[in-house]
Amino acid sequence: MRAAWVKTPLTPPYRGPVSAPRPRQADTVRGMAQVLVVEDDATIRSSLIRGLTERGHAVDSASTAMAGLERAVSGRPDVVVLDLGLPDLDGKAMLRMLRGVSAVPVVVATARDDEAEIVAVLDAGADDYVVKPFGVAQLDARIRAVLRRGADEAQDQTVTVGGLTVDPRSRRAVLDGTSLELTPREFDLLHYLAARAGEVVGKRELLTEVWQLPYGGADKTVDVHLSWLRRKLGETAQQPRYLQAVRGVGVRLAAPGD
Ligand code: CA
Numbered sequence: 001m002r003a004a005w006v007k008t009p010l011t012p013p014y015r016g017p018v019s020a021p022r023p024r025q026a027d028t029v030r031g032m033a034q035v036l037v038v039e040d041d042a043t044i045r046s047s048l049i050r051g052l053t054e055r056g057h058a059v060d061s062a063s064t065a066m067a068g069l070e071r072a073v074s075g076r077p078d079v080v081v082l083d084l085g086l087p088d089l090d091g092k093a094m095l096r097m098l099r100g101v102s103a104v105p106v107v108v109a110t111a112r113d114d115e116a117e118i119v120a121v122l123d124a125g126a127d128d129y130v131v132k133p134f135g136v137a138q139l140d141a142r143i144r145a146v147l148r149r150g151a152d153e154a155q156d157q158t159v160t161v162g163g164l165t166v167d168p169r170s171r172r173a174v175l176d177g178t179s180l181e182l183t184p185r186e187f188d189l190l191h192y193l194a195a196r197a198g199e200v201v202g203k204r205e206l207l208t209e210v211w212q213l214p215y216g217g218a219d220k221t222v223d224v225h226l227s228w229l230r231r232k233l234g235e236t237a238q239q240p241r242y243l244q245a246v247r248g249v250g251v252r253l254a255a256p257g258d
Pocket residue numbers: 039040041083084085086
């Protein structure tokens with residue numbers, strides 16, 4: 001049974017302005033991604049694969065719209081680069097089909113520098129476009145921009161883990177229908193862990209990402225805040241529910257029983 005939380009008489013040592021924690025989105029924050037290139041021209045395709053691979057991306061490719069759709073669903077890329085002039089299906093039609101099954105960011109490569117065409121493509125669900133002929137550097141910049149936008153949106157999204165809901169916009173956390181009274185730092189810590197639910201997060205990372213402090217050997221700050229957070233979540237280190245300590249590594253937030 002979960003103990004009722006009693007307001008602590010202690011004032012937690014929260015200092016400075018609140019900065020929202022920045023949950024890491026794997027490698028996409030650093031601008032490296034799984035890219036799917038859908039392009040029927042073999043010369044352009046291989047030059048894009050080579051150029052994007054040199055820039056650190058993992059590249060998959062398809063030469064038709066149908067193969068591209070299949071790869072987009074089965075390969076779960078971070079971003080799709082889509083040529084509009086494909087042999088089997090109009091690029092806009094493919095985009096609409098893709099949008100029916102996936103929200104993956106799409107950068108369209110169009111040979112037509114035609115405003116109406118570009119507007120139609122953006123309306124059909126593209127996130128950005130490049131006009132042929134374009135260099136890999138420009139395409140890479142567009143890819144990184146759409147990935148950053150995606151990461152920013154993910155950072156603002158409400159996270160639900162079991163009976164716990166954390167909403168970064170209203171800065172409210174609710175557990176089993178009851179609003180938690182958290183200090184700003186406790187909220188940031190909970191949000192950071194909830195956004196990475198299921199992953200073990202190291203204390204060093206928490207200190208640098210949530211507190212924006214360098215890690216100093218015997219720093220107990222993270223431990224102290226985790227124990228406050230535990231208490232507010234109605235659990236103890238001995239009987240954890242959401243916050244599971246992984247000895248010598250860090251802490252993992254997961255739904256009870258997961
Ligand atoms: Ca083409």
